[in-house]
Amino acid sequence: MEADAACTVVVAPAPVAAAAADDKALQQKLFQLKLKPSSRTLTALVKKASPKPAAKKKLAGGSGGYVLEDVPHLTDYLPALQAFPNPLQNHPAYSVVKQYFVNADDTVAKKIVVHKGSARGTHFRRAGPRQQVYFQPDEVSAAIVTCGGLCPGLNTVVREIVCGLHDMYGVTSVVGIEGGYKGFYARNTVELTPRSVNDIHKRGGTVLGTSRGGQDTAKIVDSIQDRGINQVYIIGGDGTQKGAATIQEEVQRRGLKCAVVGIPKTIDNDIVVIDKSFGFDTAVEEAQRAINAAHVEAESAENGVGVVKLMGRNSGFIAMYATLASRDVDCCLIPESPFYLDGKGGLLEFAEQRLRDNGHMVIVVAEGAGQDLIAKSMNLADAHDASGNKLLLDVGLWLCHKIKEHFKKKASFPITLKYIDPTYMIRAVPSNASDSVYCSLLAHSAIHGAMAGYTGFTVAPVNGRHAYIPFYRITERQNKVVITDRMWARVLCSTNQPCFLSHEDVEKAGQDDDEPNVPLVEGENSLVKASPLLL
Ligand SMILES: Nc1ncnc2c1ncn2[C@@H]1O[C@H](COP(=O)(O)OP(=O)(O)OP(=O)(O)O)[C@@H](O)[C@H]1O
Ligand SMILES: O=P(O)(O)OC[C@H]1O[C@](O)(CO)[C@@H](O)[C@@H]1O
Numbered sequence: 001m002e003a004d005a006a007c008t009v010v011v012a013p014a015p016v017a018a019a020a021a022d023d024k025a026l027q028q029k030l031f032q033l034k035l036k037p038s039s040r041t042l043t044a045l046v047k048k049a050s051p052k053p054a055a056k057k058k059l060a061g062g063s064g065g066y067v068l069e070d071v072p073h074l075t076d077y078l079p080a081l082q083a084f085p086n087p088l089q090n091h092p093a094y095s096v097v098k099q100y101f102v103n104a105d106d107t108v109a110k111k112i113v114v115h116k117g118s119a120r121g122t123h124f125r126r127a128g129p130r131q132q133v134y135f136q137p138d139e140v141s142a143a144i145v146t147c148g149g150l151c152p153g154l155n156t157v158v159r160e161i162v163c164g165l166h167d168m169y170g171v172t173s174v175v176g177i178e179g180g181y182k183g184f185y186a187r188n189t190v191e192l193t194p195r196s197v198n199d200i201h202k203r204g205g206t207v208l209g210t211s212r213g214g215q216d217t218a219k220i221v222d223s224i225q226d227r228g229i230n231q232v233y234i235i236g237g238d239g240t241q242k243g244a245a246t247i248q249e250e251v252q253r254r255g256l257k258c259a260v261v262g263i264p265k266t267i268d269n270d271i272v273v274i275d276k277s278f279g280f281d282t283a284v285e286e287a288q289r290a291i292n293a294a295h296v297e298a299e300s301a302e303n304g305v306g307v308v309k310l311m312g313r314n315s316g317f318i319a320m321y322a323t324l325a326s327r328d329v330d331c332c333l334i335p336e337s338p339f340y341l342d343g344k345g346g347l348l349e350f351a352e353q354r355l356r357d358n359g360h361m362v363i364v365v366a367e368g369a370g371q372d373l374i375a376k377s378m379n380l381a382d383a384h385d386a387s388g389n390k391l392l393l394d395v396g397l398w399l400c401h402k403i404k405e406h407f408k409k410k411a412s413f414p415i416t417l418k419y420i421d422p423t424y425m426i427r428a429v430p431s432n433a434s435d436s437v438y439c440s441l442l443a444h445s446a447i448h449g450a451m452a453g454y455t456g457f458t459v460a461p462v463n464g465r466h467a468y469i470p471f472y473r474i475t476e477r478q479n480k481v482v483i484t485d486r487m488w489a490r491v492l493c494s495t496n497q498p499c500f501l502s503h504e505d506v507e508k509a510g511q512d513d514d515e516p517n518v519p520l521v522e523g524e525n526s527l528v529k530a531s532p533l534l535l
């Protein structure tokens, strides 16, 4: 296994909510002390910062405030495991690649924009093939599962795991778990071969089926053990990654030689640290069709109003990017930015003015926006889905009703309102070309990590480079649009809508966002396009 630094320590860290703050404090302390720390110093600092055990953290310090947040390796708890030369060395396609194997010490920086004198900060282990692997091809018994909501590209990832394992490493035993987590113990598996998955990337949805709820760690790991599965590829969103973390902990507790790998999936783009999730681009592209239709309808009527509801439970990325791409949108409403309807500076006053000025308008609303307002007006109790996610009230219908009600009172101001709800349409399509390439690279990075014996990680691009990120980093919070960043300002500038925020709201948003979650490009809150060349 690759040794990183003399001061590598495995620690029992704080509960997840406190983890980020603890890590920040730890890094600051390391930097202040101008480390090169001894393992004793580092252990003491980590212990102080991390009072209660939850999941294992592997931290390694370096000079200039460098901290590697490493991922578990099978040899951490199975030290006698044998390593083998990577068979890719003899692969005709790959053997010609100069420096095909990633350097043992390569890491990927979490923060790409730094200042003179600032700490080097958190790094993650770079993804990619290693010189040595910990599985013989005929020993591998892999399983793939898809969980949570649909997302363009699910089938592409499934296909590329099956074909990648087969083509790169000569692995022939791969099964699909049907119907999400509960399929581990409630359903039969389905055999997956390069032939059986050959065409699936052209279809939306997931050929394996998916579900919410039903996560029973003990039963899942029993099933893994009984079936002799030693590599599990788990494709899903933030909830799924939390489930994957508990599965890996149990696998390790039982001392099983089984790599547990997470592949982040969500059209909401609500997963932290990573550049963006697969399927997001496709969903934004698909949303353009709905916005175009709303615009055409609105333009063709007297005082035409088009309302489009898009997905985005807690994060308004789809609405934000679809609005910026379209340029036909007059108002974009997202969960992160509170708004109000009545009175001065409210949405209804703005709508009236925009109709007087332009004769038509388009509103894009993310499904999670305005939930407090609706709940207040309807006095409804919270309901949840099988995974525990809050069920949303239909903000689109509610908004249309409020707008119609407002203009009904104004006899001299007739409007024509059309409501378009393409929510499920934007996630049920197959991935577009760039998402498909992205899905292939994710699958390959996942395979290389598992074959090299790494476990307990989510694979994804961080600042354009694929990295292995420990589960706890992915699950500690959700990625949100930072409304005090320039990207949201661009939206407000392009739509010329009111910002609806009071001074207190802005202050509060600033406090919440001590660390912008999406990667920074030139200091902005903006998504980095993962280059297919940067693996
Ligand atoms: N805290 C948790 N611990 C263990 N398992 C969880 C947890 N939260 C969710 N899960 C399980 O993960 C699976 C998917 O979760 P969820 O329905 O929240 O979707 P998701 O993975 O977040 O994807 P998306 O939100 O993009 O649809 C479910 O089977 C659920 O039971
Ligand atoms: O598939 P369901 O249970 O209707 O859930 C829909 C939710 O799934 C997502 O597509 C992904 O979390 C959200 O945008 C949306 O709120």
Ligand SMILES: [Mg+2]
Pocket: 148, 237, 238, 239, 266
């Ligand atoms: Mg989720």
